[in-house]
Amino acid sequence: MPTHPDLTHLTAAQMADGLAAGEFTSVELTQAHLDRIAALNPVLNAFLQVDTEGALATAADVDARRAAGEDLPRLAGVPIAVKDIACTQGIPTTAGSRTLEGWVPPYDATVVTRLKEAGLPILGKTNMDEFAMGSSTEHSAYGPTRNPWDLDRIPGGSGGGSSAAVAAFLAPLAIGSDTGGSIRQPGAVTGTVGAKPTYGGVSRYGVIALASSLDQIGPCARTITDAALLHEVIGGHDPMDSTSIDAPVPPVLEAAANRDLTGTRVGIVKELTGEGYQAGVQARFDESVELLRQAGAEIVEVSCPHFQYAMAAYYLILPSEASSNLARFDAMRYGLRVSPEGVEAPSAEQVMGASRDAGFGDEVKRRIILGTYALSSGYYDAYYGQAQKVRTLIARDFEAAFEQADVLISPTAPTTAFRIGDKMEDPMAMYLNDIATIPANLAGIPGLSLPSGVTDEDGLPVGIQILAPATQDQRMYAVGGALEALLAEQWGGTGSVLDRAPDVTTGVSAGAVSEEAK
Amino acid sequence: MSTHTESMEVEDVVAYDEALTRFDPVLGLEVHVELNTATKMFCGCATGFGADPNTQVCPVCLGLPGALPVVNATAVESAIRIGLALNCQIADWCRFARKNYFYPDMPKNFQTSQYDEPIAFEGYLDVDLDDGTVFRVEIERAHMEEDTGKSTHIGGSTGRIHGAEFSLVDFNRAGIPLIEIVTKPITGAGERAPEVARAYVSALRDLLKALDVSDVKMEQGNVRCDANVSLRARVGDDPSAEEQLAVPLGTRTETKNVNSLRSVERAVRYEICRHAAVLDSGSSILQETRHWHEDTGVTTSGRPKSDADDYRYFPEPDLVPVAPTRERVEELRATLPEPPAERRKRLQSDWGYSDLEMRDVLNAGAIEVIEETVAAGATPAAARKWWMGDLARRANDAGTAVTELGVTPAHIAELDGLVRAGRLNDSMARQVMEGVLAGEGGPTQVVDARGLELVQDDGALEAAVDKVIAANPDVADKIRDGKVQAAGALIGQVMKEMRGQADAAKARELILGKLT
């Protein structure tokens, strides 16, 4: 059977159905994606590693098992991209850092094991801000990833590689990690779906830690249903992660099929709208609210007064934990090793210092210094201690808000994708990208971002964030699924906001990357 | 890691007795105990001693990117049992914390430990001193943590990292469960401070052994002691007097890794003498860690340590809190063995040993074998006589343990039974023991095989007595004159006539009956 020219543009659910029906094979499907990666990745830089051989081997194995009549998991044979933060046995894993250049893990992260068990061919590893510190993927040691909507713009971060890959049809699905918005914000600015499960909903074992109490692994996809399909593959208890929830995965796939919003109480978080949000972002958000209202949802306004301290608390807790988590990158057992210049017979301590200096980028160093300071004796109570108290207050704000609403909504990010280089000199401006996504990480609750259209002013996509109480992930999928259907009806076509994205293949052939952005 | 150069110069000391005339020593002991769990604290790796380097490792204990810890439930239970045995309170809820510092043998560059929420706190251990008094050592806390890897520094003269050409690290030890037991300041010991330090570590070792939570081999590093010593001015003659206890503590030094009971005592004693010399000279003590040198019997300066040492502790976010239920704690309490000190008192009383006899038994480590021998039916006196006498000497000569000689508690009980039944006298019993030691079988078998049996025929004995009296008229006269002790010479000859197989007591009875 010839390779279908548009195989890459199917949803993951359609791919699964097509494979099950024998319309095409996993090898054909996987090869179509590998071909597209080969053509577009040189410009997009979404993948840091492409595992052609491994992906095709898995695809062939799934095809053989299917041909033998084996009962396979739903997503078996549907290829996937994995953020370079998850350890993959035999495939280099760098976390976007120079310090891990060429490091090949001897083990798989649990999330990777689950993908393998479910028969998903792993296409490769996607680009990210170094150690997931950033909102633009510009902090990758391996160059920025470009937004398929506009190659001069950022794809969000830290998981810009995963979201760009999904948006550009290089992969139907991808694994992301979200510490303060690293799945949701890239989803918003690339016109894709990104979901952060409840803290502990997906095992963190084998995923290189940024901030242990905030990190969560989740799905990147083009539809709510696709995200739910992947969520069910990767979710669930893992004895190797003490913080993973020992309970069944919430019924997210079933919820994603929901189209009924009658009586659903949807809370607008007052503190996460209005001032500071780009006009087009606010306009698309207001339209979605109106759609929800018309569909029978009860719209309420809730207030979360302590959210104003969320950013400050986050930028104490994250660097504190990161400063400790990143201490292991000392050149003693693995990773980049550099000898200090001009020192004869350097000590281990000097080698550690020189290697960390050479291996870490500026943003990583900035946060290590911040965190080391915040944990220092005499400052601990004033910084880390206070931040933990704020965290409790934010969790209480959410609890109160969820008394009034089944889900909470806000724009996912305050602006559309900005231009590469625009915010590199201004960390605070960069940090503000995550103002709406950070509270969910501090409280451990689930959140997802769904495309809600493009702005009038720049034609770039925006996202709406849907938050649910801890362990009630299905609620955000239920509202997300219904809203997605309402928006699709309004937009027509395939129903995807990606219909309105420029054809990235044309852009590439026309050499659309401006000199300035290179 | 430090680049501080070690001072190897020998420092001045003051004679111990003289130091004690002016200063009151205060101790603080931190003992690290390696648990004997089958697996490590936070991963499933084996913990066996002596495996090839880096063969008992995994992503977790190597600190590979992405790896996460999972608490060893058995280690937590051991920690709780240790806490209970030390009369501590057990936390309802406590967390692990990260102790952050860089060192090449620490895979994550932080140690997963406990900080301000230890699993056990506020306890005590009663320690027996040589003079029979009991000294109570207050326990501040016992907390759980993981061991580091083990570095071997190659090249350089000191065997330490400074000056080494390169270093090898074995991570088999990394992640082995440790319990750190910290005393409160030990005051009031006065001149007995070094003895208290040794006795405390010894008592703790006995306790851990009885709990079966550690192999307690100090030479393998299962039990490692850090000894903190400080001096303050002595006021009056009673180290426990209110006015003495009110004197503020002096600056302390911490002597690391003192790894035998004898060294603990010597190191504390040395530091007292050294501190006294420093203080006498008008200088002040530098707060620092020090290294103990077994060979020369001195400590040398290690690394300056101050309250400014900042490990940036914070609660370990990769682990959930430990919250043992009260029911579980009580279940564990029910598994505690009799405290060694109480057990010793009970056994000494049951056995009727003098303090001196009991101390010898304890020092010889013979308490268990004697207990088994008594349980098998021997009298406590006979059990002690055999195990502490002939057999101890033989074991010592052979350089082996007394329990390795091939003689069992049941053998001793059997032999003692034969003596008490009048079938063997002491010298015959020793011959029987020779046979047992030679592998000729149990005591009864040896008796049969060697034909060793006391002659029970009074006629033969009486004939021998008469013969000996007749042959020694001078001695017989002395006895008749009241010099009863002279009978010994005649008894010896009677025994010779009987070729040893006679009851000496009966022979004496007959001799005295005939002559007095």
Ligand SMILES: [Zn+2]
């Ligand atoms: Zn291990």
